[in-house]
Amino acid sequence: MTDRAAAPAPPEASPDARPGALLTVTGADRPGVTAALFAALAELGTPVEVVDVEQVVVHGQLVLGVFVGPAGEVTDPDELAERIRPLADRVAAETGVHIAVEASGSAGPARTARHHVTVLGRPVPPAAVAGAARAIAGVGGNIEAIRRLSDYPVTSFELTVSGGEPTELRTALATVAAETGTDVAVERIGLARRSKRLIVLDVDSTLVRGEVIDELAARAGRAAEVARITAAAMNGELDFEQSLRARVAVLEGLPAGVLDEVREHLVLTPGARTLIRTLQRLGFRCGIVSGGFSQITDPLAESLGLDFAAANTLEVTDGRLTGGLVGEVVDRAGKARALARFAAEHGVPLEQTVAVGDGANDLDMLNAAGLGIAFNAKPFVREQAHAALNQPYLDAVLQVLGFTRDEVLDAV
Numbered sequence: 001m002t003d004r005a006a007a008p009a010p011p012e013a014s015p016d017a018r019p020g021a022l023l024t025v026t027g028a029d030r031p032g033v034t035a036a037l038f039a040a041l042a043e044l045g046t047p048v049e050v051v052d053v054e055q056v057v058v059h060g061q062l063v064l065g066v067f068v069g070p071a072g073e074v075t076d077p078d079e080l081a082e083r084i085r086p087l088a089d090r091v092a093a094e095t096g097v098h099i100a101v102e103a104s105g106s107a108g109p110a111r112t113a114r115h116h117v118t119v120l121g122r123p124v125p126p127a128a129v130a131g132a133a134r135a136i137a138g139v140g141g142n143i144e145a146i147r148r149l150s151d152y153p154v155t156s157f158e159l160t161v162s163g164g165e166p167t168e169l170r171t172a173l174a175t176v177a178a179e180t181g182t183d184v185a186v187e188r189i190g191l192a193r194r195s196k197r198l199i200v201l202d203v204d205s206t207l208v209r210g211e212v213i214d215e216l217a218a219r220a221g222r223a224a225e226v227a228r229i230t231a232a233a234m235n236g237e238l239d240f241e242q243s244l245r246a247r248v249a250v251l252e253g254l255p256a257g258v259l260d261e262v263r264e265h266l267v268l269t270p271g272a273r274t275l276i277r278t279l280q281r282l283g284f285r286c287g288i289v290s291g292g293f294s295q296i297t298d299p300l301a302e303s304l305g306l307d308f309a310a311a312n313t314l315e316v317t318d319g320r321l322t323g324g325l326v327g328e329v330v331d332r333a334g335k336a337r338a339l340a341r342f343a344a345e346h347g348v349p350l351e352q353t354v355a356v357g358d359g360a361n362d363l364d365m366l367n368a369a370g371l372g373i374a375f376n377a378k379p380f381v382r383e384q385a386h387a388a389l390n391q392p393y394l395d396a397v398l399q400v401l402g403f404t405r406d407e408v409l410d411a412v
Contacts, residue, residue: 019077020051020069021084022104027097029062036095037066040087046080047071056147062097067104077103112163114189115141117173118149118400120156120391121182129157131176132184136161139168150405153271153393158402160189177388185387185400187371193402196370198348199279200339202357203290203297203311206375207394209267212292213247219258222250236360236380240331244291245324248314252323256316259295266300271395274408276304278398281411285346289338291330291361307346310338336364356397357381373397 025037034055041048048068055064070080081103088099119132136143141164149156161169166186173184187193204211217226226247233243276286287308290297294311301309315324330338335357343353355362355369358377366372366385374385375394382388389396398408 019075019080020048020067020104021077021081022102023064023066023068023084023088024100024102025062025064025066025097026100027062027095029057029060030095033062033091033095033097034064036091037064037088037099040091041066041068041084044083044087046083048080048084054145056145113165114144115161115164115166115169116187116189116193116402117159117161117169118156118185118187118402119159119182120154120184120389120396120399121180122154122391124155124157124182125180128176128180128182131180132159132173135172135176136164136169139164139172141169149399149403150408152405154391154396154399156396156399158399174388183389183391183396185373185389187387187400187402192351192370195352196354196401197283197352198285198287198343198346199354199356199397200287200289200342200365200369201355202335202359202362202365202375203288203300204292205358206356207269207272207288208300209269212262212266212296213251215262215265216251216254216258217247219262220251220254226250233359233361235378240291240361241329244312244329244331248321248325249323251314251321254321256295256319256321258321259293259314263296263299266296269392269394271393273304274395275397276306278395278403278408278411280305285342285348287342289330289335289342289365291335291359308342310334310342332361332364335362336368339365339368354397354401356394371400373400 025033049071050066051069052067081101085101088101092099117132117136119128121128133143141161143159144162145160147158149158166188170186173186177184201207211230214223214227214230217223229243229247232238233240279286285307287306288297288301290311292311294313297309297311310330312330313326315322315326328334339353339355340350343350350368351370353369354371354373355365356373356375357366358375358381360378360380363381363384366374372386374382374388376390377388387400389400
C-alpha cells in the first residue's frame with residue numbers, strides 16, 4: 001500500500017490520459033465542503049476538466065480526492081498545481097479542512113488486473129489487515145481502496161487491489177487467513193461479480209446443521225458405523241455412491257415415519273433464512289442440491305420457497321425403508337449436472353451461478369459454478385474452491401458477493 005493509501009485512488013489510465021493536478025481533501029465532514037471546492041475550481045482562470053472524483057467518510061472524517069486535467073493553454077502540471085493552490089487554501093480556511101495539491105504526470109497507473117479481496121472475521125484483528133496488505137504487496141499488488149461491507153454478524157472489509165495474479169493472491173492470502181483465524185476471498189473485478197443470478201446450496205452441514213443420515217442411523221442403532229463412513233466420504237477417501245449405498249443399507253427396516261421426525265428436528269444454519277430471503281428479493285433463483293434424501297429436502301425446499309431441489313430418494317415398501325435407493329444417484333458428478341440443469345431451465349449461464357457446499361462430493365459443483373464457496377468445509381475442499389468461509393453464519397456469503405449490510409437490510 002502506498003503512503004497515500006487513505007486517499008481515494010486516481011483512475012486507471014485511459015488512452016488519452018494526460019498530466020494534471022491531484023487535490024486531496026481531509027478533515028471533519030460537514031455540509032458544503034465539496035460544493036465549495038468545485039465552485040473554487042470553476043473560478044480558476046485556467047479552464048480545467050474534472051477527470052476523477054472519489055469521496056468517502058469514515059466515522060465523520062472526510063477523505064475526498066479530485067483529479068483535474070487542463071482544458072486550456074496550461075499543460076504543465078506544476079504550473080496548473082500552482083494556480084490551484086491559492087484557491088484550495090481559501091476553501092480550506094473557509095471550511096476547516098486540509099487540502100493538499102500536487103502535480104501529477106498522468107491520470108493514473110497503467111491498466112492492470114484488478115481484484116476485490118474480502119476479509120471477514122469475528123472480529124477482524126489488525127494482524128489480518130496487516131497480513132493481507134503484506135501478502136498483496138508481496139505478489140506485486142497494490143491496495144487502491146478499502147471499504148467496510150458489514151459489522152454484523154461478521155465484520156468484513158473489501159479491498160480493491162490492482163496488480164497481482166489471482167492464483168498467487170489466493171495462495172498468499174490463504175496463509176494469512178489460516179494464521180489470523182479470518183476468511184479471505186479473491187474475485188476479479190468486473191460485471192460478472194454483480195451479474196450472479198442463481199445459487200445452489202448443499203443441504204447437510206451447509207443449509208442445515210449436521211448430517212441427516214447420521215440422525216437416521218442413530219434411530220437404527222448404527223450411528224458410529226455410519227459416521228465413520230460419512231467422514232471418509234466427505235474427506236474424499238471413499239467413492240460417494242458406494243459409501244452412500246453402504247450407509248443407506250443400515251437403515252433397512254426403519255419405519256418411514258422416522259423421516260418426518262428427522263425433518264421436523266432440522267436446524268437451519270444461522271443466517272440461512274437471511275441469505276435466501278435477501279437473494280430472492282434481489283432476483284436470484286435459489287435451490288438445493290443434496291446427496292441426502294428427497295423425503296427430507298423436498299419439504300424443506302417448499303417451506304423456504306425455493307425454486308428447485310435435487311436429492312436421492314430412499315426406497316420405501318409397506319411403510320418401511322428397504323435399505324435401497326430409487327432412481328439416479330445424486331453423487332459428486334450428479335450435483336454438477338443438477339446445477340447445470342437448473343441453470344439451463346432458468347436461462348442463467350453457468351458463469352452467473354453460485355454454489356455453496358462443504359464436502360468432497362460438492363467439488364464438481366463448486367468448480368462448475370461461476371463462484372464456488374466452501375462453507376465450513378474440509379481442508380481438501382477449501383483448497384480447491386474459489387472461496388472459503390469458516391464463519392458460522394451462512395449469510396456471510398452475501399459479503400463474498402459484494403453486498404453491504406445496509407443493502408441486505410434494505411432487501412430484507
